[in-house]
Amino acid sequence: MLAQQYASIKRDLDDKGIVFSFSGYLSEGILYSLGEALREKMALEAADGPTIRRVFSVFVEQMQNIIRYSAEKVSGTAGRAVELSAGMVTIGMERGKVFIVCGNTVRNSEVPRLKERLDHLKSLDRDGIKTYYREQLREEPDDGSRGATLGLIEIARRASDPIDYDFNAMDADRSFFCLKVSV
Amino acid sequence: MNVRAEHHAMDCLTIPATGRTPGVSFDFVSGHLRMTGESYPDDVAAFFGPVFEALRGFLGDPDGGPIRFDMELLYFNSSSAKALMNIFQMLETVAKGGRPVTLTWCVEESDESMRELGEDFAEDLRHVVFQMREMPAGGPP
Numbered sequence: 001m002l003a004q005q006y007a008s009i010k011r012d013l014d015d016k017g018i019v020f021s022f023s024g025y026l027s028e029g030i031l032y033s034l035g036e037a038l039r040e041k042m043a044l045e046a047a048d049g050p051t052i053r054r055v056f057s058v059f060v061e062q063m064q065n066i067i068r069y070s071a072e073k074v075s076g077t078a079g080r081a082v083e084l085s086a087g088m089v090t091i092g093m094e095r096g097k098v099f100i101v102c103g104n105t106v107r108n109s110e111v112p113r114l115k116e117r118l119d120h121l122k123s124l125d126r127d128g129i130k131t132y133y134r135e136q137l138r139e140e141p142d143d144g145s146r147g148a149t150l151g152l153i154e155i156a157r158r159a160s161d162p163i164d165y166d167f168n169a170m171d172a173d174r175s176f177f178c179l180k181v182s183v
Numbered sequence: 184m185n186v187r188a189e190h191h192a193m194d195c196l197t198i199p200a201t202g203r204t205p206g207v208s209f210d211f212v213s214g215h216l217r218m219t220g221e222s223y224p225d226d227v228a229a230f231f232g233p234v235f236e237a238l239r240g241f242l243g244d245p246d247g248g249p250i251r252f253d254m255e256l257l258y259f260n261s262s263s264a265k266a267l268m269n270i271f272q273m274l275e276t277v278a279k280g281g282r283p284v285t286l287t288w289c290v291e292e293s294d295e296s297m298r299e300l301g302e303d304f305a306e307d308l309r310h311v312v313f314q315m316r317e318m319p320a321g322g323p324p
Contacts, residue, residue, distance in 0.1 A: 028225035032203060049320055050294040053258050057296075060223050060260050134303050137268050150261040158296065 017099075018092035025074065025084035031063040038091060042098075054158045055098045055183045061151040062102040062179065063089060070104040071174055094182070097160060103178040111167055111175055117149065118165050118179075121156045129157050155181055196237040204230050205256055211241045217253040222267075223260035231266040238270065242277045249283040250274065254301075255318070257291065264300075271304055271311070278310035285312045292317050 013021055019041065022034060038059060042052045066087035075083040087104035106114065124132060133153045156163055164180040193211060200206030200220035209216045216238075224230040241247070252274060259267065271286065278284040286308070288301035298315065305313040 032225075036202075048293070049257075049291060050296060053294070054296055057258065057260070064260070064262075130299070130303070134306055137264060137303060138307070150264060154261045154264075 013090070016090075016092060017094045018090045020091040021089070023088040024086065026063065026066055026070075026087050026089070027082075027084055028067065031060065031067065034063075034089070035059060051183075055100070058100055058155050058158050058181050058183055059089075059091065061155045062100055062181065065151060065179075066102055066104045069106065069110075071107045071110075072105040097182045099180060099182045101178060101180045103176060105170065105174050106167075106177045108169070108173055108175055111177075114177065115165075115167070117152060118163065121152060122162050124156070129153060133157060155179075158183055193237065193240055196234065198234075205259075207234060209234075209237060209241070211237075214248050214250045215253075216250065217255060219255045221258045222256055222263040223258070224263070227262040227266055231263075231269075234266075235269065235273075238273060242273055247277070247282055250277070250285070252284065252286045253289060254286065255289040257294075257297070268304065271308065275308055275311050278308075283312075284310070285314065287314050287316050289316045289318050291320050293320070 020034065020038060022030065035056060039052055039056055042055065047055075066089070067085045070085035070087050072086035073083060074086075075081070085104070087102065089103075090101045092099055092101075121129070121132075133150070136150045136153055139149075159181045161182045166178045168176040168178070170176055195211055196207055196209040198204070198207040203221060204224045205222045206219040207217075208219075222230075252270075254267070256267075274284050274286065286305075288305070290297040290301060301313075301315055
């Protein structure tokens with residue numbers, strides 16, 4: 001029963017082409033280790049440096065978005081200050097392209113602003129994204145975003161298809177946010 | 184993070200590269216500044232704080248000579264991009280004041296993303312001399 005249940009989870013991941021998956025509390029340490037494994041895996045498949053860095057860049061920005069903005073965090077001291085953010089990250093291959101899907105809980109009050117940003121990015125062509133990047137590079141970060149805007153633009157810029165996002169309402173306060181990027 | 188900045192009476196700032204923080208070698212005597220490796224620190228402010236501080240001291244010297252800044256990073260994340268922009272704006276300010284500054288943006292051949300980023304950063308440099316240089320894949324020796 002045990003192996004059957006988990007084999008079924010594994011099969012679901014395999015069927016979606018997912019090569020790496022992590023669900024739970026994320027930290028900068030996990031970002032680093034998972035990122036190393038991702039780069040090694042791509043290098044083994046003979047991807048060139050610029051391609052690996054394009055995928056890696058999307059991965060880093062997606063992971064740091066979860067670490068900074070997940071509405072599900074635990075913090076305290078365990079010898080030193082520790083803050084962990086819950087979320088999901090999956091990386092896979094689909095029609096010859098790498099895709100990264102990240103998911104995390106967000107507060108419903110943040111949903112409209114996030115939607116607006118993502119829709120704006122989706123509406124821009126390559127030159128529009130480039131111009132938007134140049135503007136934001138020179139902007140002071142707005143309150144509470146800690147530089148999120150530039151990170152999302154970086155993601156859209158490295159993507160080979162338009163970014164795809166979705167929200168799933170969990171309760172009156174929170175939604176599950178998903179962002180899929182193909183590189 | 185286990186990074187030690189070594190100050191020698193502000194003649195130089197040397198920070199060895201780690202897996203996710205850049206190598207910094209600022210020679211304030213010759214005016215040759217260089218950043219190498221990759222930059223996606225877990226705490227950007229903690230890493231770049233001492234770099235800004237050393238630079239401010241160096242750039243504040245009214246008798247300073249020409250500056251050569253070699254940007255050899257292979258990858259940097261969006262938070263590091265903001266920090267780099269700050270550095271280049273500091274350089275632009277002293278260049279505007281008459282100090283010769285050359286910024287060399289090094290890109291691996293065929294790395295179009297990094298080349299495009301160089302153009303983004305160079306866009307509003309009026310007094311800093313900006314040049315793009317190709318490096319062989321795998322970075323400089």
